Amino acid sequence: MPADRNVMRAPKGMLDVLPPESARWIDVIERFASRAERFAYGLLLTPIVEHYEVFARVGETTDIVRKEMYEFVDRGGRRLALRPEGTAPVVRAFVQHRPPTPWKVWYLAPNFRAEQPQAGRYRQHWQLGAEVIGIDDPDIDVEVIELLWGFCHDLGLRDVRLLVNSMGDADSRARYREVLLAYWRAHEALLGDEMERAEANPLRILDSKRSDWLEMLERAPQLGEYLTDASAAHFERVQEGLRALGIPFEIAPRLVRGFDYYTSTVFELTSGALDTAQNAIGGGGRYDRLAEEMGGPAAPSIGFGSGIERLLLACDAEGVLPVPPPRLDAFVVDLVGVADTTRLLAELRESGLAADRAYGGRSPKKQFTAADRSGARWAVIVGPDEAKRGMVAVKDLRSDKPQCEVRREEIAAWLLTGKDEAHS
């Protein structure tokens, strides 16, 4: 990071992504889009801001809503908030437009949370996600998990753990909450200030990382023991499905996730290669009541979000998905300073080649230096001698093959052919 003077800088916890690093982002996004489309999910774009109430529905006891939202009042006096998470806007769009179900969508969106930045945690982060609205079937749970799991595999990630759990239905949780709350009360001394949170949402204490709580947490009553028959059967079917696909998973009894809306199946992907505190690279679950809570029809649903910054951190840790090399085909070197150079460059680009040139009347030497740094495969040299004969010179910058001449009007086709041969 540059030393801080009076220069402008990005807001705290928000990152710029510059080339060539940004090429990896294109890579990640394209791989996700490709897989999601193969799974028959369509892209959903929603506004970056929503009415405050859209996110308030996500839960009164979630920190993200309570104290981490970027809120503002617009000029019309409306209370708006920057999106802190991806699911609520999707459900809002669903209840607003009422598309036919099951509604399968994927998204790419920045999320904003006013929390303290640390490794793998930023105030703006990008999530790729997918949601299926309006269907309650363990098989769709499996499909959604498969989408996320396969995507991580597509990136080259191998050191990934899939954690699954079931939050049960409302009946399951009501019974469990009472038992759990009684347990917390028995440990009030250890919980201290957090007792208030335990009262408000007993489940939220379960996934704490505090080492002094470890023993208490391990001995806590488990949600799985309080599942209704229907919930247990659903969860069992999900596990069968994962086994059928050969996707390894671990049941994490204390995995409860951070949003109030979760019901039934919940899951999380963690990277074992990441030695930072924030090692979850994706997570989600069922939210069977959210659509109703937003004033829509009953629409049991499931989805997940996956943070691009963390995926890339995990890729770095595993040494996969390197920055792709520049894909420039040609660099035009102009030795004559004629308008035909401009025309030639335009022709190459229109024919589908990636091409560039130097500007500012650089010396041949500097132009070749620029050509080299551009990573281009060929230098196309427009020189006075060749021009008289209707030719251009072509130099292969990545080999020691002697320079050759090609007819001016055939250069684009010649390069395209050479490019194809290089790929085969």
Next chain:
RNA sequence: GUGGUUGUAGCUCAGCUGGUUAGAGCGUCGGCUUGUGGUGCCGAAGGUCGCGGGUUCGAGCCCCGUCAGCCACCCCA
């Protein structure tokens, strides 16, 4: 919000127990070569040492504050 830690050129860093003109490597730009890059040689630009205050004859170095980065808690992607 809480705690720890760091802050010297675009980047990575050096700078002795405070001592006078703050250095290196890489990168950038120019030259050796305006018809040939990658390696070589020469040179240049670029820093109010994060910012503010204090201590001192003197502060990049010490003290206080502040801002920012990093890391952790909380929580999450």
